[in-house]
Amino acid sequence: MSEQPLGTLSAEDLTTLYTQYQSKQLALDLTRGKPSAKQLSLADRIDGILDGNYLTSGTDTRNYGGLEGIAEIKPLGSWLLDTPESAVIAGGNSSLTMMYQTVLFQKLFNPAWQGDISFLCPTPGYDRHFSICEELGINMVPVPFRAGGPDMDAVEALVANDTSIKGIWCVPKYQNPTGVTFDDATVKRIANLGNLAGDGFIVLWDNAYAVHHLDNNRPDVLADFWALSEAAGTLDSAFLFASTSKISHAGSGVAFMACSESQRAFFLKHLGMSAIGPDKVGQLRHVALFPTKSALANHMALHAELIKPRMEMVVNKLDQHLNSGEQGEWTRPNGGYFVTFYAPEGTATKIVALAAELGVKLTPAGATHPYGNDESDSVIRLAPSFPTIAELDEAMDAFCLCVAIATAK
Amino acid sequence: MSEQPLGTLSAEDLTTLYTQYQSKQLALDLTRGKPSAKQLSLADRIDGILDGNYLTSGTDTRNYGGLEGIAEIKPLGSWLLDTPESAVIAGGNSSLTMMYQTVLFQKLFNPAWQGDISFLCPTPGYDRHFSICEELGINMVPVPFRAGGPDMDAVEALVANDTSIKGIWCVPKYQNPTGVTFDDATVKRIANLGNLAGDGFIVLWDNAYAVHHLDNNRPDVLADFWALSEAAGTLDSAFLFASTSKISHAGSGVAFMACSESQRAFFLKHLGMSAIGPDKVGQLRHVALFPTKSALANHMALHAELIKPRMEMVVNKLDQHLNSGEQGEWTRPNGGYFVTFYAPEGTATKIVALAAELGVKLTPAGATHPYGNDESDSVIRLAPSFPTIAELDEAMDAFCLCVAIATAK
Numbered sequence: 056m057s058e059q060p061l062g063t064l065s066a067e068d069l070t071t072l073y074t075q076y077q078s079k080q081l082a083l084d085l086t087r088g089k090p091s092a093k094q095l096s097l098a099d100r101i102d103g104i105l106d107g108n109y110l111t112s113g114t115d116t117r118n119y120g121g122l123e124g125i126a127e128i129k130p131l132g133s134w135l136l137d138t139p140e141s142a143v144i145a146g147g148n149s150s151l152t153m154m155y156q157t158v159l160f161q162k163l164f165n166p167a168w169q170g171d172i173s174f175l176c177p178t179p180g181y182d183r184h185f186s187i188c189e190e191l192g193i194n195m196v197p198v199p200f201r202a203g204g205p206d207m208d209a210v211e212a213l214v215a216n217d218t219s220i221k222g223i224w225c226v227p228k229y230q231n232p233t234g235v236t237f238d239d240a241t242v243k244r245i246a247n248l249g250n251l252a253g254d255g256f257i258v259l260w261d262n263a264y265a266v267h268h269l270d271n272n273r274p275d276v277l278a279d280f281w282a283l284s285e286a287a288g289t290l291d292s293a294f295l296f297a298s299t300s301k302i303s304h305a306g307s308g309v310a311f312m313a314c315s316e317s318q319r320a321f322f323l324k325h326l327g328m329s330a331i332g333p334d335k336v337g338q339l340r341h342v343a344l345f346p347t348k349s350a351l352a353n354h355m356a357l358h359a360e361l362i363k364p365r366m367e368m369v370v371n372k373l374d375q376h377l378n379s380g381e382q383g384e385w386t387r388p389n390g391g392y393f394v395t396f397y398a399p400e401g402t403a404t405k406i407v408a409l410a411a412e413l414g415v416k417l418t419p420a421g422a423t424h425p426y427g428n429d430e431s432d433s434v435i436r437l438a439p440s441f442p443t444i445a446e447l448d449e450a451m452d453a454f455c456l457c458v459a460i461a462t463a464k
Numbered sequence: 465m466s467e468q469p470l471g472t473l474s475a476e477d478l479t480t481l482y483t484q485y486q487s488k489q490l491a492l493d494l495t496r497g498k499p500s501a502k503q504l505s506l507a508d509r510i511d512g513i514l515d516g517n518y519l520t521s522g523t524d525t526r527n528y529g530g531l532e533g534i535a536e537i538k539p540l541g542s543w544l545l546d547t548p549e550s551a552v553i554a555g556g557n558s559s560l561t562m563m564y565q566t567v568l569f570q571k572l573f574n575p576a577w578q579g580d581i582s583f584l585c586p587t588p589g590y591d592r593h594f595s596i597c598e599e600l601g602i603n604m605v606p607v608p609f610r611a612g613g614p615d616m617d618a619v620e621a622l623v624a625n626d627t628s629i630k631g632i633w634c635v636p637k638y639q640n641p642t643g644v645t646f647d648d649a650t651v652k653r654i655a656n657l658g659n660l661a662g663d664g665f666i667v668l669w670d671n672a673y674a675v676h677h678l679d680n681n682r683p684d685v686l687a688d689f690w691a692l693s694e695a696a697g698t699l700d701s702a703f704l705f706a707s708t709s710k711i712s713h714a715g716s717g718v719a720f721m722a723c724s725e726s727q728r729a730f731f732l733k734h735l736g737m738s739a740i741g742p743d744k745v746g747q748l749r750h751v752a753l754f755p756t757k758s759a760l761a762n763h764m765a766l767h768a769e770l771i772k773p774r775m776e777m778v779v780n781k782l783d784q785h786l787n788s789g790e791q792g793e794w795t796r797p798n799g800g801y802f803v804t805f806y807a808p809e810g811t812a813t814k815i816v817a818l819a820a821e822l823g824v825k826l827t828p829a830g831a832t833h834p835y836g837n838d839e840s841d842s843v844i845r846l847a848p849s850f851p852t853i854a855e856l857d858e859a860m861d862a863f864c865l866c867v868a869i870a871t872a873k
Contacts, residue, residue, distance in 0.1 A: 090527065099518065103511055109713075115504065118501075118504060148743045187738070305528045306530070307745040329560065331558060336713060
């Protein structure tokens with residue numbers, strides 16, 4: 056594409072460029088935070104890793120049982136969740152399922168959750184969190200997302216004044232989709248919410264990108280939510296989640312959660328009505344793949360080698376082609392899977408449509424908002440992990456062109 | 465133990481024998497239908513079986529997605545479920561979870577299921593089925609189990625007269641715990657229930673022991689429930705389940721279900737709110753382990769070599785030591801994992817307690833009944849798969865002794 060910033064081109068030049076791109080018949084996809092095949096290959100030795108040894112000191116992993124997961128996998132869970140091992144429950148292949156179960160069991164069996172209840176949804180956020188609320192008939196209240204996390208003044212005011220608010224969704228590190236890590240003050244204030252809220256309030260702390268730094272030597276550091284909750288006396292409100300989905304194989308990793316002792320008993324009691332136990336063989340494979348915290352860190356460094364140039368390319372292309380401020384704004388994450396592009400108000404839908412016509416699939420405008428409703432029509436989530444560098448190069452050029460056209464005066 | 469049948473011994477002799485057994489300090493367990501370590505080992509080559517090939521023609525099994533399972537695993541599902549491949553959904557490691565989800569989604573989202581609803585529970589039956597009803601607030605109505613399956617006169621009368629009955633639990637082949645296979649007339653009448661019942665009625669057809677014959681050359685043959693439901697025009701009522709839990713590794717197999725097109729759309733829509741997809745790598749491993757129907761049959765013959773002598777020992781010990789009729793009755797299954805012992809009325813609890821004192825753990829009396837309530841205090845489920853032959857020999861001698869004591873005049 057032109058070396059000139061797109062903001063300096065005339066409407067006619069932009070149209071000419073767009074027509075050129077149409078003829079390319081691109082078929083590119085920036086919609087989901089899926090690992091690339093190369094990333095997945097980093098864990099390929101997991102099949103066969105057990106070498107016939109299915110037994111741990113206490114468990115035949117092949118057989119039934121073990122509802123809370125095998126003891127040997129709990130250290131890995133505690134590294135990701137940043138909680139004591141004793142608080143960890145290791146599940147199947149999906150932390151999303153554990154979040155759904157957490158909300159479901161409270162909704163069905165917690166007397167404080169009966170009637171009309173609401174969740175706070177820091178926005179933009181993760182669409183699948185919002186789907187869980189919608190599915191289970193929980194009203195969603197969006198709260199703005201700021202540079203250091205959710206707008207805590209707004210959150211605290213809502214929680215303190217409305218006892219029907221029973222939860223808040225948080226992706227505290229390299230947030231989906233902004234890439235922002237909550238600052239220490241925010242984490243501390245979130246840990247205190249249980250003291251302000253009505254009965255049965257919970258924090259869903261989805262630490263999906265706990266170790267997903269672009270540079271292992273310069274990671275964002277997240278405050279210790281477990282310890283802060285314990286100090287605030289709100290541990291019964293704290294539900295932490297993580298998984299190896301973006302560490303080993305996306306579809307066959309191990310999911311983890313942690314919560315207080317009494318919540319754990321409640322969760323396992325109800326979980327036990329729907330399942331006999333998780334895939335313990337899969338868990339044991341992960342123990343073999345990540346025997347130490349440094350083995351995990353080394354593995355994540357290999358992921359970063361693949362992710363970092365992609366994330367950098369997204370930011371660099373935006374910097375290169377667009378005038379920040381006039382033609383939108385964008386985040387510069389130190390980890391995770393997403394860059395958020397804030398288009399000038401009222402242009403996101405148009406940008407997504409223009410890109411679609413060029414063969415560049417983007418997450419639908421609004422998808423990052425409760426009920427798909429982005430009133431400012433501004434937020435576009437860019438997910439660069441899956442395409443090749445060459446594909447991403449082309450897709451980002453096309454994206455920037457669409458932004459330039461949609462925002463042209 | 466004595467060569468003399470226990471029924472011919474005096475009360476004094478029985479007490480002497482019991483005291484001898486107490487001193488043995490046995491620690492034996494006949495409670496659950498768990499495969500033995502030897503059975504599990506039959507599938508041990510599953511780890512490493514992919515040899516680095518995680519791709520199918522259309523899917524990278526390592527990545528996210530594929531809510532209904534990979535295409536390649538559907539033949540295995542159809543062999544177990546006896547349905548068209550197109551009707552199969554392949555899930556995670558637990559068919560129990562798929563049953564729970566089936567009931568949950570109907571309960572939450574089917575308008576016909578609101579208010580007080582009931583399920584018919586052929587009794588004795590599988591305790592975990594009953595737990596799902598209890599968990600989800602569904603009233604359970606026991607119906608008697610006969611030689612050919614549930615008492616269909618009773619079932620039809622209840623279903624036709626009470627529109628709040630929304631389901632029936634069935635384990636149609638080598639039933640848990642009786643080992644009985646439903647006869648053809650019964651299957652046909654069950655397939656017709658949707659025509660007699662109120663809106664939203666479903667049959668939960670848990671074919672857990674579909675290929676679990678003691679002798680591959682003399683299997684019980686189950687009528688084709690899918691075809692009969694289709695012929696009766698009741699396919700929307702039919703939910704079929706199976707898994708490889710007692711075929712490959714109990715805790716990390718693949719679960720399957722099948723239902724009509726409209727029920728499938730309903731199920732997948734709601735499933736998709738709680739999960740992104742099942743463990744497709746695990747599914748692909750099972751494709752490699754069971755590439756053909758005859759590979760599956762051959763594998764099951766190896767299981768039978770281990771299960772058959774145990775099931776025979778249970779029946780033979782009962783035949784040898786006890787007078788059928790006076791001291792109880794028992795089933796003679798051709799497959800599955802259980803023998804049901806019908807103790808003389810009012811003696812099951814006592815037998816279980818006497819056995820516990822000898823160190824022989826049995827499933828609690830009543831466990832095979834809704835709400836744990838066996839009014840006749842008669843049914844004891846014997847699960848011989850897990851112990852060694854030597855352990856089982858000793859456990860069954862002890863069990864028979866306890867029966868003889870509890871039923872002595």
